[in-house]
Amino acid sequence: MGISMQAAGPALQGLVQGLQGRKTAILGHMRPDGDCIGSQVALCRMLLAAGIDAICVNRDRIPPNMVAYAQGVTFLTGDQYVPDGRVAVAVDCADASRIGPDLLDKFGGKLWGNVDHHASNPGYAEHNIVVKTAAATCHVLAYGALRHGLACDAATAKALHLGIVTDTGRFSYASATAEVFALAAELIERGANPAETNFLVFEHESRGKLELTKRFLNTIQFHADGKICSGELTQADYAATGTTKEDKEGLVEFPRSVEGVEIAVLMEEGRDGVRGSLRGRDPRLRLDLLAGKLNGGGHVLAAGFNMLGCTLAKDRTRILGIVADHYREHAAR
Numbered sequence: 458m459g460i461s462m463q464a465a466g467p468a469l470q471g472l473v474q475g476l477q478g479r480k481t482a483i484l485g486h487m488r489p490d491g492d493c494i495g496s497q498v499a500l501c502r503m504l505l506a507a508g509i510d511a512i513c514v515n516r517d518r519i520p521p522n523m524v525a526y527a528q529g530v531t532f533l534t535g536d537q538y539v540p541d542g543r544v545a546v547a548v549d550c551a552d553a554s555r556i557g558p559d560l561l562d563k564f565g566g567k568l569w570g571n572v573d574h575h576a577s578n579p580g581y582a583e584h585n586i587v588v589k590t591a592a593a594t595c596h597v598l599a600y601g602a603l604r605h606g607l608a609c610d611a612a613t614a615k616a617l618h619l620g621i622v623t624d625t626g627r628f629s630y631a632s633a634t635a636e637v638f639a640l641a642a643e644l645i646e647r648g649a650n651p652a653e654t655n656f657l658v659f660e661h662e663s664r665g666k667l668e669l670t671k672r673f674l675n676t677i678q679f680h681a682d683g684k685i686c687s688g689e690l691t692q693a694d695y696a697a698t699g700t701t702k703e704d705k706e707g708l709v710e711f712p713r714s715v716e717g718v719e720i721a722v723l724m725e726e727g728r729d730g731v732r733g734s735l736r737g738r739d740p741r742l743r744l745d746l747l748a749g750k751l752n753g754g755g756h757v758l759a760a761g762f763n764m765l766g767c768t769l770a771k772d773r774t775r776i777l778g779i780v781a782d783h784y785r786e787h788a789a790r
């Protein structure tokens with residue numbers, strides 16, 4: 458399933474028309490990122506401009522460095538939201554489970570709309586607008602706004618720009634096409650501000666995050682002749698630096714960016730086990746299948762795992778052994 462960007466414009470117009478007279482909640486995914494927050498805020502503002510009663514709800518809070526983008530819209534956490542007869546529209550959620558089961562339950566498990574760009578999105582809502590070739594959910598919404606006349610004031614343009622900047626790795630991934638740059642240029646004409654976004658989002662790290670980064674980098678180890686690079690975090694690291702799980706965002710990029718490394722591993726010891734992130738650059742290595750061997754799943758180049766009952770001291774060698782065996786098996790193909 459999935460539609461072309463050309464088809465998404467009229468489909469978004471239809472979505473807004475279909476929501477006329479319906480109280481709406483725009484839902485994002487757990488541990489929201491810039492594209493999630495940006496697309497929630499932007500769609501909410503488009504609906505408000507069309508006279509629709511719309512709010513945003515996420516299981517988790519808005520990351521502190523993105524709070525400024527949500528000014529002017531009602532943004533609730535899942536705990537704060539009391540069901541009041543709203544229909545739900547999910548944005549940037551590859552599948553319905555990404556919303557979080559407790560929040561989804563507050564809508565009777567039903568989703569009215571689904572606006573997204575993930576290749577694996579199965580089309581879980583009544584009305585699905587999934588453009589699998591899009592760089593970001595905000596890319597889809599920006600197309601609807603700028604090419605098909607959906608409302609786009611300065612605050613909406615800022616929110617759309619936020620999602621495109623974050624999901625394209627600041628315009629550095631293959632997804633940053635000329636078309637994406639052209640839409641971004643128009644968003645800037647409408648009020649988006651790249652320098653402000655860079656400052657707010659990327660230059661507001663806490664001292665604790667830098668201390669956490671130091672601790673993480675001190676654990677870096679290479680395996681399998683430098684093809685695998687791992688690093689670790691523990692509860693003690695978070696406690697000592699006054700940080701939370703939110704602050705591990707981006708740390709796996711350090712091992713991933715090293716020349717020669719094919720699989721980057723971030724292992725995090727929690728109270729109930731060891732969670733991990735896997736990142737790669739060669740699709741043949743099938744990190745989704747590797748994650749499956751570690752009680753996890755995900756995408757070909759980015760996956761995660763969760764080994765309940767494990768500790769780093771007891772299971773580190775075994776986990777890294779499974780990673781190394783998988784690497785040798787798939788690299789030889």
Ligand SMILES: [Mn+2]
Pocket residue numbers: 492493549574592593594624
């Ligand atoms: Mn996205």
